[in-house]
Amino acid sequence: MLLENYITSSCTIEYGAVFKDGEQLFENKGAGLPDFLLSVYQHFQLNYPKFYKMDNLSKLGWLAAEILLKGNFKKDQYQPEEIGLILANSNSSLDNDIKYFDSVKDIASPSLFVYTLPNIVIGEICIRNDFKGEHAFFIQDTFDADFIGQQVNYLLNRNILKTCICGWADVLQQDYKTALFLVEKQKNENSVLFSAGNMDNIFKP
Amino acid sequence: MSGIDKMRKPDVFVVADNVLSPLGKTTAENFGKLKENVSAVKQQHLPAISSPPFYASLFGKDEIFIKTDAPVYTKFERLLIASIENALQGSGIDTKDNKTVLIISSTKGNISLLENEQYHPELKKRIALSSSAKLIAEYFGFTRRPVIISNACVSGVVAMISGMRLLRSGQYENAVIAGADVISAFILSGFQSFQALSPQVCRPFDKLRNGLNLGEGAGTILLSTDEKYRKNIKVLGGSVSNDANHISGPSRTGQELSYAIRQSLHDADLSSGDIGFISAHGTATVYNDEMEARAIALSGLQSVPLNSLKGYYGHTLGAAGLIESIISLQSLKHGLVLPTLGFTECGVTKPVNVVASPLPTKANYFLKTASGFGGCNAAVVFGK
Numbered sequence: 238m239l240l241e242n243y244i245t246s247s248c249t250i251e252y253g254a255v256f257k258d259g260e261q262l263f264e265n266k267g268a269g270l271p272d273f274l275l276s277v278y279q280h281f282q283l284n285y286p287k288f289y290k291m292d293n294l295s296k297l298g299w300l301a302a303e304i305l306l307k308g309n310f311k312k313d314q315y316q317p318e319e320i321g322l323i324l325a326n327s328n329s330s331l332d333n334d335i336k337y338f339d340s341v342k343d344i345a346s347p348s349l350f351v352y353t354l355p356n357i358v359i360g361e362i363c364i365r366n367d368f369k370g371e372h373a374f375f376i377q378d379t380f381d382a383d384f385i386g387q388q389v390n391y392l393l394n395r396n397i398l399k400t401c402i403c404g405w406a407d408v409l410q411q412d413y414k415t416a417l418f419l420v421e422k423q424k425n426e427n428s429v430l431f432s433a434g435n436m437d438n439i440f441k442p
Numbered sequence: 443m444s445g446i447d448k449m450r451k452p453d454v455f456v457v458a459d460n461v462l463s464p465l466g467k468t469t470a471e472n473f474g475k476l477k478e479n480v481s482a483v484k485q486q487h488l489p490a491i492s493s494p495p496f497y498a499s500l501f502g503k504d505e506i507f508i509k510t511d512a513p514v515y516t517k518f519e520r521l522l523i524a525s526i527e528n529a530l531q532g533s534g535i536d537t538k539d540n541k542t543v544l545i546i547s548s549t550k551g552n553i554s555l556l557e558n559e560q561y562h563p564e565l566k567k568r569i570a571l572s573s574s575a576k577l578i579a580e581y582f583g584f585t586r587r588p589v590i591i592s593n594a595c596v597s598g599v600v601a602m603i604s605g606m607r608l609l610r611s612g613q614y615e616n617a618v619i620a621g622a623d624v625i626s627a628f629i630l631s632g633f634q635s636f637q638a639l640s641p642q643v644c645r646p647f648d649k650l651r652n653g654l655n656l657g658e659g660a661g662t663i664l665l666s667t668d669e670k671y672r673k674n675i676k677v678l679g680g681s682v683s684n685d686a687n688h689i690s691g692p693s694r695t696g697q698e699l700s701y702a703i704r705q706s707l708h709d710a711d712l713s714s715g716d717i718g719f720i721s722a723h724g725t726a727t728v729y730n731d732e733m734e735a736r737a738i739a740l741s742g743l744q745s746v747p748l749n750s751l752k753g754y755y756g757h758t759l760g761a762a763g764l765i766e767s768i769i770s771l772q773s774l775k776h777g778l779v780l781p782t783l784g785f786t787e788c789g790v791t792k793p794v795n796v797v798a799s800p801l802p803t804k805a806n807y808f809l810k811t812a813s814g815f816g817g818c819n820a821a822v823v824f825g826k
Contacts, residue, residue, distance in 0.1 A: 317686065318701055329592055331569060334553060334628070335561050341631045350632035351690045351815060354549060356593045360816030363686040369698055371682045372818065373600055376590040378572040384589070391607050397681075397705075409566060 240394045243428040246419040247439045248305040250277070250297060257304055258427050259439070270411055274300065281307070285365065292333040292352035293413070295361045298324070298406035301415040302362045305402065310419060312366065319399040321370035322359045323388050325377045326407035329355045335410075358406055370398050380405045380416070380440055382433035389420055389431070405440065416440045454606045454678075455671035456663060456824070457616075459768040460529035462507070462521060463659035463755055464499050468528055473772040476780050477800070481754045483643045483655045491627045492634070497643055498625055499657035499756040516552050519574050521622040523581055525660035530582070535616050535664050537582040543614040544588040546575045547601035547621035548760035551592075554626035584618075595723070595814030596682065597621060598763025599822050602663060603680030606822075609667045616668070622660035623759035630656060636690070638727055646724035646750035646782050647731045647796045649789030654725040657756025661764030675771055678807070678823045679709030685817030692729050692813055696736030699811065699819040703741040706809070706821040714742040717823070718805020719779045719797070721770040723812045724750020725757055726784065730813060735790035737819075743809070749797045753783030763820070767810045771824060779803050 249256045253266040253273055265276045274296045278288055283303055288296060306312070312320075330353050337349040351357065356374040363369065371392050377384070385403050392398040404417040416439060420431045429435045460468060464482040465475040482499035486492075507524040508515070515523065536542060551571045559565060567573055575588040589608075591601045598621040605617035623629075633639050633656060640653035665677060683702040685693040693699065707713060720743060722734055731750075738744055751766050758765055773779050779801040788796060807825035 318683065322684075327570060327572060328566065329551075329571060331566060334556060337632070338556050338628055341627065345631040345635035347632070347635040347690075350635055353553075353628075353632060354592070354594045354815055356816040356818060357689055360684065360689045360818070363684040363817060364689070367686050369684050369686050369701070372593075372684055373591060373604065373682065374593045376571040376575075376592050378570070378576075381587065384587075387611065387613065388604075388607075391611055 242390060242393050242420050242422055242431040243424045244418045244431050244435060245421045245425050245428045246305050246310065247417065248301045249416040249439065250301050251414040251442060255304060270413055290348065291361060294330060294332060294406060294408045295352060295358045297408055297413055297415050298358035299361050299365065301406065301417045302402060305417050305419050309425065315399050317367050317369035319370055320368040321392060321398040321401045322362060322368065322372040323385055323401060323403040324359060325375040325380065325385060325405055326355060327376065327378050328407055328409040329376055332408045332410060382436040382440065386431065386433045386436065393420065393422060451610055452667045453676050454609050454665050454667055455674040455676055456771060457535060457666045457671050457674065458529050458533040458664045459771065460525045460662045461765050461768050462525040463765065464501050469768055469772060473769060476754055476769065481643060481783055482657065483753065483756050492630050496630065496639060497655045499655065500625060501658050515577065518552050518622055518624045519577055521660040522546065522578055522620050525622065525662040526582065526618060526620050529662035529664055533664055535618065535666065537584050537618065539616065540585050541615040542584065543586055543608055543617050544579050544584045545591065545601050545605050545617055545619040546571065546578065546588055547591045547597040547764065549592060549594060549597055549623055550629055553628050554624060557627050594816050594818055595759060595762060596812040596818045596820040597760040598661065599810060599812045599820035600682055602677060602763065602767065602822055603682065603820065605665050606677045606680060609665055615666060617665040618662065619665065620660065620662040621761040621764045623658065623761055625656045625658050640726060643784055644726035644752050645784035646726040646752050647788060647790055647794065648785045649787045651726040651728065651731060651789055654727055654752065655756035657758040659755060659758040659761045659765055661761045661768050663764055663768060675774060675824055675826055678712065678825050679706045680822040681705030681709060682818065682820045687817055689817065690815055692733035696733045696740055699734065699737035699813055700740035702819045702821040703737060703809065703811065706823050710823040712807060712823060716807050717743060717746050717809050718803055719773065719808050720746055720748040721766050721808060721810045722748050722750045724752055724782065726752055732790050734811065734813065735792040735794045738794050739792035744792065744794050747779050747795050747797045747801055749780055749782045751780065763810065763812050767822065767824065770808050770810060774805060774808055774824065777803050
């Protein structure tokens, strides 16, 4: 018996463009990162006041998760503990760390300090969607699809999770990239096999 | 790979370990000091880090930890190298074997480098945890790409769970799991801005608890599936959950940590009655300890002896889960649960059995819990 899992949806955001399942849904080239992120939020008509308080890493990952889950994801068929997140990046929370430490020279800002951890983006996605399952944030110099795939398969194939969002969310100043994959046990009409090769194909710019 | 093979759960043995803290350079030195009730938390007068004095567990500023004076290694990396080197000594684990994986856990790694110079692109590379992991991997000759976990205050527990799973999956036979954090102005100012620091040695679960102390340290644990270690203590199960409630405040109910506790017991094929003692996170902040007590009660563990080691070490962040698990392994081996320094009167609404003085034990199993920013919770079970 082969245990196969499927990428039932994907979302990538980079170079001023948003893609879902390989299709470009939005473009705003030339804007600085904060303005670009706000334009994505507005374009998709999202309504979540906490968005404005987030650092750029959380905004980027949170937006990608919103777009990833929009439409065909049937959250109701899962318990909160059955949905998890495995994310990675290369710059941890350095983008916000620099901003936080600039604030220290004047008066240290608790609202910036709380974002000096990379896993806060996972927390923000969990709060928004009431996801309570397994999660982890890994640091990798480049996206390691083999490793991420193995982690997710372990959790799904042992029924620790029933579905998992995995992938990459990285921000440092004007450089940014996210690629999120929704991995489920059942295929749908758009799904591809959950494999390192298929993740890398979607990840590639 | 067949489904049945994937479900296999080979035993994962603890081969060796190390705690490197201001109390000592080996696990034995540390456990010896703890048995004498010595705390590393002291009032610190360090105007370079903080103008008001503060309580923390810190290394002396001239300690270099490893013999090499090569300037390439930062304090964070030196701590990790020293801790890993000591744990490896005589362990029989070959770091050059491609069945051996290195796992590094840290919350902030080399972030103190930001304090001394303006940010510039080369600094980004030096601060990146993957650069530190690469240096450490090269130092010991690891051949496989290191795994790095940065998941707030549960990092150390998640690193052990990840190591256990990588070994169970059969991809590796040995795991070298090390965590460290260094306390600098960056971290200290943040906890000060949150008003989370206690103006004295912290008092976990106590009625008068008023915040945490920070601490420096490193911990290393070596795991293996090699049957030659079959008489050793095992890591039996683990689980991670999220509160989905608030990024900087814990769950109001403790249900999510309780879920992780129950899942870790399930993974270990144990029930709550098997657990002999609990090494709690017990940071001594009002909200953490209250949430943890609720979670422990919800898991049916309210009468199980429980301690927090934060009064001895402070909160060592990415190393905490490792250091506190390794000390608890000593408790299991020596049949002695350490007290919770600073605890006199229970100050949580769900009474839990906080150990206030050294407690002889015949425990076969213990539970380690941790929680942190981002709503994360983790639990791991060890046993004979």
